[in-house]
Amino acid sequence: MAFPSWHDLRFKLDVSGYSGSNLGAPQHAFFIMGGPQYDRSVRRERFFAHALFGNGGFNRSWGPNGALGGTASFSALLGGGLDTPLSRHIGIRVEGDYQHTNLALIQSEVDPAPFRVSGLPNSFGRFSTGLVWTPRVDPAREMATRKSGLPKKPVESELAFETRASFGHYHIFAGTWWSYLWLAGLEYDRHSWGNFIGARMDYVAEILPVVILKQPSTTDAFGDPLAPGHEMIAGLGIAPIGVRMLWRDGKRWKPYFIAKGGMIGFNQKALSKYASYENFTLQQSTGIQFRLHHRWDARVGVSDFHFSNAFLVPSNPGIDEMMYDAVLCYHLGKREED
Numbered sequence: 001m002a003f004p005s006w007h008d009l010r011f012k013l014d015v016s017g018y019s020g021s022n023l024g025a026p027q028h029a030f031f032i033m034g035g036p037q038y039d040r041s042v043r044r045e046r047f048f049a050h051a052l053f054g055n056g057g058f059n060r061s062w063g064p065n066g067a068l069g070g071t072a073s074f075s076a077l078l079g080g081g082l083d084t085p086l087s088r089h090i091g092i093r094v095e096g097d098y099q100h101t102n103l104a105l106i107q108s109e110v111d112p113a114p115f116r117v118s119g120l121p122n123s124f125g126r127f128s129t130g131l132v133w134t135p136r137v138d139p140a141r142e143m144a145t146r147k148s149g150l151p152k153k154p155v156e157s158e159l160a161f162e163t164r165a166s167f168g169h170y171h172i173f174a175g176t177w178w179s180y181l182w183l184a185g186l187e188y189d190r191h192s193w194g195n196f197i198g199a200r201m202d203y204v205a206e207i208l209p210v211v212i213l214k215q216p217s218t219t220d221a222f223g224d225p226l227a228p229g230h231e232m233i234a235g236l237g238i239a240p241i242g243v244r245m246l247w248r249d250g251k252r253w254k255p256y257f258i259a260k261g262g263m264i265g266f267n268q269k270a271l272s273k274y275a276s277y278e279n280f281t282l283q284q285s286t287g288i289q290f291r292l293h294h295r296w297d298a299r300v301g302v303s304d305f306h307f308s309n310a311f312l313v314p315s316n317p318g319i320d321e322m323m324y325d326a327v328l329c330y331h332l333g334k335r336e337e338d
Contacts, residue, residue, distance in 0.1 A: 074310025
C-alpha cells in the first residue's frame with residue numbers, strides 16, 4: 001500500500017509472506033516493511049523504485065533438515081518495477097527486488113545462542129506480478145482549482161510535545177520483556193500528501209532527547225535476568241521517517257494512526273551486555289486528538305515501541321514496549337482566529 005505522493009515521492013508499506021520447503025525443512029516467513037517509493041510516468045507506464053526496511057518472522061525449524069533457527073530478523077528490500085494500465089484504476093504490476101536478512105541458526109531451545117554456518121544465505125531475490133488498484137484525482141476538479149486564482153491555503157503543520165511510558169510488553173519481533181522505557185521529545189507533523197481513505201496524510205519526524213531504559217543489571221545474551229536488581233541507562237532517539245493518518249480534520253476530536261522509523265542509542269549496551277549501544281526503532285501509535293484552543297490540541301493514545309539491533313551483533317534481544325502517550329500539540333503558521 002502506497003500513500004499519496006509529494007513531488008513523486010510517497011511512503012509505502014509492504015506486507016508479504018512465504019510458505020514452502022527447502023533442504024528437507026518447512027519454511028514459513030512473513031515480513032512487515034516500510035519506506036520511501038519514487039514514481040515516474042513514461043507515457044502510459046509508471047516506473048517506480050523503493051527502499052523498504054522492517055522485520056521478518058519465521059518458524060523455528062527452518063534450518064537444513066529441520067535444524068532450529070532464529071524466529072525474527074531485520075530485513076531490507078531494494079528494488080522496483082512498473083505498472084501498465086488496463087483501465088482507469090486497474091493495472092498490471094511487475095516487480096523485482098533484492099532482499100537482505102540477518103537470519104542465523106541457534107544452538108537449541110534451551111540455549112538459543114545464534115551462530116552462522118558457511119553457505120547460509122543472507123541475500124535473496126524476489127519477483128512478483130499481479131494487479132494493482134490506483135485511485136486518481138478528478139482532473140476536471142483539479143484544473144478548476146488551479147484556474148480559480150484563489151490563494152493557496154497555508155499548509156497545516158504542528159509541533160507536538162510528547163511523553164510516553166511503558167505499561168507492558170508482548171513478543172512479536174523481540175525476545176525479552178524484562179525492561180521498561182520512558183521517553184520525552186518533540187514531533188513535527190506536516191500535511192504533505194493530501195487525503196487517503198478519509199484521513200489527512202501527514203509527514204512525521206521525531207527527536208527524543210530524553211530516553212530512560214530500566215533493565216536488569218545482569219542478563220544473558222537474550223536479555224533474560226540472571227540475578228535480581230535493575231539499572232537505569234540513558235539514551236537519545238531520532239525517527240526521521242514517519243506518516244500520520246488523521247481523520248475528522250478540523251473537528252473537535254480526531255482519531256489518528258502514526259507509524260515512525262529511526263534509531264535509538266544508549267550510554268551503555270541495551271538489554272544485554274552482549275548486545276549493542278545502537279538499535280533500530282519501529283513505532284505504531286493510535287488514539288484521539290482533542291482541540292483545546294485554536295492553537296493547542298491534546299493527544300492521548302497507546303503505542304508499540306519496538307527496538308532491536310537487527311543482528312548486527314550476534315546478541316539481539318530486542319523488545320516490544322506497550323506504552324501510553326500524553327501529548328500537547330501546537331499548531332504552527334497563521335491561523336484564521338489570529
